[in-house]
Amino acid sequence: MKKYFYPLIDNPYRPKDIHQAIKVLKSSKITSGPITLEFQNKFSKKIKTNHSLLVNSGSSANLLAMQCLINPYRKKRLKQGDEILIPSLCWSTSLWPIIQSGLKPKFVDVEIQTLNLDLNDLRKKISKKTKGIMLVHVLGNCTNMDELMKIIKKFNLILIEDTCESLGTTYKKKYLGTFGEFSSFSFYSSHQISSGEGGMICCKYEEDFEIIKSLRAHGWSRGLKNEKIIAKNNKQLDKRFIFYNSGFNLRSTDIAASIGLSQFKDLDKFIKARTTNRKLILEIFKNKDKVNNSYNIIKENKNVNPSWFGLPILISKHLERDKIVSNLEKKGVETRPIISGNFLKQPSIKKYKLNKNQKMKNAEYINRKGFFIGLPTKPLGKNKVRKLAKIFEQSI
Secondary structure (H helix, E strand, O other), X not given: OOOOOEOOOOOOOOHHHXXXXXXHHHHOOOEOOHHHHHHHHHHHHHHOOXXXXXXXXXXXXXXXXXXXXXXXXXXXXXXXXXXXXXXXXXXXXXXXXXXXXXXXXXXXXXXXXXXXEOHHHHHHHOOOOEEEEEEEOOOOOOOOHHHHHHHHHHHOOEEEEEOOOOOOOEEOOEEOOOOOOEEEEEOEOOOOOOOEOOEEEEEOOHHHHHHHHHHHEOOEOOOOOOHHHHHHOOOOOOOOOOEOOOOOEOOOEHHHHHHHHHHHOOHHHHHHHHHHHHHHHHHHHOOOHHHHHHEEEOOOOOOEEOOOOEEEEEEOOXXXXXXXXXXXXXXXXXXXXXXXXXXXXXXXXXXOOOOOOOOOHHXXXXXXXXXXXXXXXXOOOHHHHHHHHHHHHHOO
């Protein structure tokens, strides 16, 4: 792999994280167990959500949320063809669980200044068929949650928060991932904390939590609140192997849980470090007129205390994004699109006939003009940031 002067992320794993994983390995009890439960409990307590369940990825968390919404054990289940609104600036597995669950996605544009859902466009897209919103909190920022929740209440919509990029962000001191009925988090290596692979699904209601627990593990009755009642009603079956629901195998392991928990304990330190590094970059960049006039670094929305995932940037209208990104990469600065750009441009959208000539003006602008660079959790130092600023200047 290419070695970058300024990579998207350095090795996120500290000796103490690896030590926790080794302890689990030495115990020979490596599947989902007591450390998974501890991680789930501490996660719920920290972000103040009712129920948390560790899974093998944030993508699986999104899948479980959508599958729960259509499950026959849910009292208010969604039906085939019900609409779910989703921002056009999204990740593939924010979208595909909607389709995989027999529901219909409807795309909504985003705001250029925040990269998040455009509430004006959202209002226009709501129809009688609209039942929910898959909200994507982008790179540690979010939309106006007060206004969004008014819309949710007015139209009686279900909110699913894809918080995979925004663990630790608060809106008016309330954590993202606690506004909706469901939320997903990712612990992939580039995220605010990491367990290698892994994620968390959170939900507000116990009914949904019980469904999700079963869906996560084969549809088993094992570990459910009413496990004994299910066994009593199915005496012809071995009570250890009763399949109460449809299901997947989306469990994680205590190895991943031990690493994730170790990092989660230092989440606030990581957030502080990324914020400090961001402030240093902004401070040095603003003193270079050419850089300041050519790059617009996205700021947090009003009332948001962000847990930054990276440093999202939009280049000036007269500049060519691909040329600048190519120059940055050649000079040792690793870049990537903002999420995946305007997802309506992806070939899978055409293959599954999901576009229907929809125009997403702002998402398309971000697609053509936007990219982001990393924000490490280790102190950058002024000399490194000065060199970074010089590379940005030379890449114009």
